[in-house]
Amino acid sequence: MPNEVPTGNALPEGAFDGRLAFEAHVHAALAAAARENWREIVFADPAFIDWPLGERAMAEALQAWSAAGRSFVMLAQRFDAFEREHARFVTWRRMWSHIVDCRACDGPGLPQVPSGIWTPGWCLARIDVERVRGVCSRDPERRRALRERIDECLRHAKAAFPATTLGL
Numbered sequence: 001m002p003n004e005v006p007t008g009n010a011l012p013e014g015a016f017d018g019r020l021a022f023e024a025h026v027h028a029a030l031a032a033a034a035r036e037n038w039r040e041i042v043f044a045d046p047a048f049i050d051w052p053l054g055e056r057a058m059a060e061a062l063q064a065w066s067a068a069g070r071s072f073v074m075l076a077q078r079f080d081a082f083e084r085e086h087a088r089f090v091t092w093r094r095m096w097s098h099i100v101d102c103r104a105c106d107g108p109g110l111p112q113v114p115s116g117i118w119t120p121g122w123c124l125a126r127i128d129v130e131r132v133r134g135v136c137s138r139d140p141e142r143r144r145a146l147r148e149r150i151d152e153c154l155r156h157a158k159a160a161f162p163a164t165t166l167g168l
Helices: 019-035 056-065 087-095 140-156
Strands: 014-017 040-044 071-076 100-104 115-118 123-128 133-137
Touching (some): 014 019, 040 140, 133 140
Parallel strands (some): 071 100
Antiparallel strands (some): 014 133, 115 123, 123 133
16 A cells, blocks of 8 residues: 555555655654664665654654664765754764764766665665655665665765864
């Protein structure tokens, strides 16, 4: 069912349609990350404007997942919305900057940053960002395809969204 929201400990699988389903799937992914001790998570999106990263529940889930030896990569074209849209995330990111790598891939001739979540065992790929439609899957082919798009952007990406800014 396309708009089925995950219940219990299950990660969503299959198509989704709409902002509420997308947000529920992001929440489910971070809950699973903490519960299952995922070592690596990649979030990718051109700007993360409509992600629920500023919510208290997101900060709590990220805190529950955070530990030494973890890796969290964020890939975007730009991170300018974070300070005003995702303040709680910015605070968490400052505390855990040693496990968070933020990279920007933006410029003429560079690949378009995909929108999704990649982990070694599951992925969420937004196929239509404007209408908030996509698919969640454990399928190795789908995960590999998303990872290849992310890796292509990471090859061209530069460090971005510093945890702290020093003024003179």
